[in-house]
């Protein structure tokens with residue numbers, strides 16, 4: 001019985017046959033059906049594989065539990081279109097150009113008016129002995145990966161040990177295959193002939209970073225190694241031998257050494273074929289036979305075959321256009337790539353190897369965090385030419401469309417921080433910049449879909465423009481563009497710190513950390529302008545301190561500090577200072593209380609219990625501070641950092657030790673936490689609280705980090721504060737044991753320290769964080785960013801390098817000199833103060849009292865001044 | 866070794882290198898990009914040594930709070946102007962002229978400034994008017 005399509009074919013003047021049901025063929029059919037409103041063409045698609053075109057790019061996700069159906073491309077309605085006939089499991093065997101027919105492996109003869117070859121590539125197999133043994137695979141189709149999985153599972157059952165595997169080829173595909181083997185819990189080695197992994201995409205620096213990252217994931221890497229033989233045991237892969245070095249025992253081998261165009265049909269019917277294969281086409285994708293076109297990986301265009309899907313899609317669009325009488329031509333291919341291999345981000349784009357003369361390279365290499373990033377700029381450092389990102393490719397989406405354009409701002413800003421994705425300073429994409437290269441969508445089209453197309457969210461824009469629907473790497477940028485367009489407010493919020501720095505605090509933090517900068521002069525010379533101000537200087541002072549790079553008053557660093565940090569006390573309204581010794585958890589001995597009392601008495605200081613469970617001594621002159629602190633330090637006290645943007649107090653309730661209701665030792669934990677985080681410099685002050693039961697006497701939920709005891713451990717709350725905009729902390733995790741609790745707080749605090757804005761408390765930071773508390777929970781509990789080890793290490797550095805700032809100053813005559821009253825008269829006391837007595841203690845005199853001459857200044861109250 | 870010329874609050878007996886120039890301290894006594902209080906002729910001044918080793922003298926009294934603290938502010942730049950920000954309420958002043966560049970929402974009040982010269986590594990200030 002003739003199908004609907006066959007009947008329609010009668011009336012339809014033109015019939016198109018497409019050979020090869022791959023990704024590019026699918027795009028051709030989509031494009032043609034979308035544009036051919038008059039129904040000029042009917043299409044028959046011949047698929048050698050037993051299924052409709054699927055997403056080969058996402059093939060590896062088959063191993064993360066996805067079904068083959070999940071790899072389907074786009075909607076399936078297209079196959080119900082009466083003008084489209086899908087033939088699965090049917091291979092084209094030959095072409096008769098004179099008769100304009102295609103013969104299938106089943107013997108059917110299909111006439112065509114136009115024929116498109118979209119047969120893609122073979123996975124190449126090197127001619128090594130043993131390549132055909134059972135257990136040797138390629139990695140190209142769903143069947144390949146299904147067979148691979150079945151084999152590995154079978155061997156696992158047979159062998160009484162983990163399965164061992166090797167991938168031949170350390171390029172894109174090889175690393176993807178290695179990831180698949182890892183997902184199958186195979187002990188994996190990657191064997192690469194070249195000196196480094198991904199030789200076509202990354203340079204030596206990137207290759208080294210990649211190798212470290214891949215090895216840290218438990219995959220061994222053997223570079224500069226040629227495979228000479230695969231040894232079998234009863235027909236099954238058992239060992240690999242190399243031209244040099246030890247052989248390797250293996251149970252499975254994957255060849256991922258490259259692809260060869262499937263141009264056999266074209267060869268057999270006498271079409272031109274390139275020297276290294278591929279059906280030769282012009283820039284309209286036409287072969288030497290005007291009725292035959294070639295698109296995708298099989299096409300040899302501009303003298304080469306292109307192994308990426310994006311140029312294939314462009315070719316599909318061109319042929320659709322041409323079939324309908326258009327004049328589209330191939331604009332040249334963007335060979336940029338971004339991949340997530342084994343969870344490691346790798347991207348390369350534009351002139352990644354700085355082949356164009358006169359290029360400048362901006363490199364950020366952070367072996368600890370496993371990040372290598374390089375931008376290739378024009379010789380004036382303005383225009384972006386290309387780049388390589390390994391370990392963190394968040395900037396890719398924003399950078400790729402900027403190739404050949406002026407970046408604006410500090411190139412390093414683009415390489416830093418998670419918040420840079422699509423939001424680097426000055427990034428203002430021109431309308432014609434391609435944002436989605438897979439689907440060839442420009443910034444203008446995305447904006448237009450919002451302003452004129454009526455799209456109101458990302459999903460709408462994706463559906464309407466197709467942007468972000470293939471590899472997904474452009475999504476952050478698409479999202480950014482959509483958000484900007486939606487925020488009709490027109491107010492652009494710059495994240496620049498101040499007039500001296502274009503970077504935000506978080507970006508600056510990363511620059512300093514990753515480039516290992518240690519002085520303000522270096523930092524402002526390389527990333528800023530001018531000589532700083534009261535905004536950026538303390539920020540940089542704080543960043544350097546957070547990174548554990550030494551005393552806050554060391555050398556040039558002293559000049560960065562606000563007066564509070566500079567003299568390590570709190571400036572009061574009359575120019576005197578207050579002194580707050582640390583009293584961890586609010587627990588203090590009678591001896592300690594007496595010692596503080598004696599110091600206050602001796603120096604005539606006003607005393608008060610603070611809201612943070614400790615004691616403040618007010619009214620010390622700058623030149624008295626060292627003497628006051630000498631007494632305190634001698635009595636075992638240390639700085640309470642009441643002056644710093646750093647940990648203030650950990651408030652405790654009395655807890656299970658005394659309280660009838662307490663279920664855990666809240667005082668003990670509060671003290672431990674206070675000692676752990678004391679001195680930790682942060683974007684804003686940090687306060688913690690620990691309550692011994694749910695009655696919450698320590699008001700822990702009013703703190704940046706609040707811990708509340710449960711019968712089973714501790715509940716952890718984050719993002720609370722009092723002050724101007726009170727917030728209750730939100731639950732981050734429940735019933736943690738003490739070790740897990742501390743580790744989680746470590747990560748939360750260090751992540752905050754690294755990424756928050758200047759003077760942004762945790763509550764606002766959590767709110768602003770993309771994905772909110774859930775995303776932060778994923779980072780600190782599930783290591784979703786892969787930075788947990790780094791955060792842990794940073795806290796360890798802090799804990800190990802802590803020293804009491806005041807004790808350090810007291811033993812350093814150079815630093816003590818800062819406390820003189822006058823540079824030319826260090827021993828003359830400043831006589832500008834005036835005090836009166838109130839409730840038995842001194843307080844600053846009011847202007848009226850001063851004018852009236854009622855000052856006591858130390859006489860009646862035995863205040864020594 | 867630092868030179869300490871004016872050592873008490875009386876204007877009498879000050880050693881001067883010039884009839885109206887008073888040697889205050891050596892340049893080395895001043896930390897780069899930081900201020901120091903000085904007592905010259907009984908008046909409190911704030912001396913600042915900037916990045917290029919220029920030295921500026923302004924009044925030590927912060928006009929907005931009345932406290933004698935200007936020397937403890939953060940030194941920096943606004944455009945081309947060398948500046949200090951008051952440590953109390955963060956008003957910003959041009960060190961060259963005393964002009965208040967950012968009054969933080971208040972009525973701008975300038976700082977008094979004194980001529981400074983550095984000769985042979987010694988910082989000289991023109992004698993201030995007593996009573997500032």
Ligand code: SRM
Pocket residue numbers: 570571572578579580608609610611612613614615616642648649685687702703720721722723724725761
């Ligand atoms: C001394 C103390 C008041 C007291 O006598 O009790 C105090 C005094 C100051 N507080 Fe406070 N706060 C004190 C407890 C608090 C508390 C209560 C607490 O910690 O449990 C809060 C609310 C809780 C909170 O922070 O979430 C508090 C919220 C603030 C805020 C508002 C913060 C906010 O996020 O909105 C500021 C302003 C700021 O930091 O920008 C502030 C700023 C200040 C400053 C630093 C203002 C200043 O620049 O001069 C005061 C100087 C302290 C000094 O001279 O030593 N203080 N301040 C308390 C010292 C605690 C300590 O032992 O370190």
Ligand SMILES: Cc1cc2nc3c(=O)[nH]c(=O)nc-3n(C[C@H](O)[C@H](O)[C@H](O)COP(=O)(O)OP(=O)(O)OC[C@H]3O[C@@H](n4cnc5c(N)ncnc54)[C@H](O)[C@@H]3O)c2cc1C
Pocket residue numbers: 019020021022023024025046047048049056057058059060090091092093118119120121139140141173176262265295296297298306307308309310312338339471
């Ligand atoms: C694991 C993996 C990961 C990849 N990752 C990326 C990536 O991240 N980014 C990227 O851009 N590219 C990636 N690629 C490459 C990308 O998949 C290809 O560039 C793209 O699929 C090419 O599309 P195509 O339609 O030209 O060919 P194919 O997708 O290969 O389709 C060709 C189809 O034609 C069939 N066929 C061949 N001959 C005949 C015949 N005579 N008769 C009938 N049917 C025939 C084949 O069986 C095949 O199904 C990846 C490839 C793999 C294997």
Ligand code: SF4
Pocket residue numbers: 653654655656659660661662663666691692693694695696697698
């Ligand atoms: S929180 Fe609970 S344990 Fe702590 S003091 Fe209050 S009632 Fe006691």
Ligand code: FES
Pocket residue numbers: 435436437438439467468469470471472473474475
């Ligand atoms: S760039 Fe691949 S989906 Fe947009």
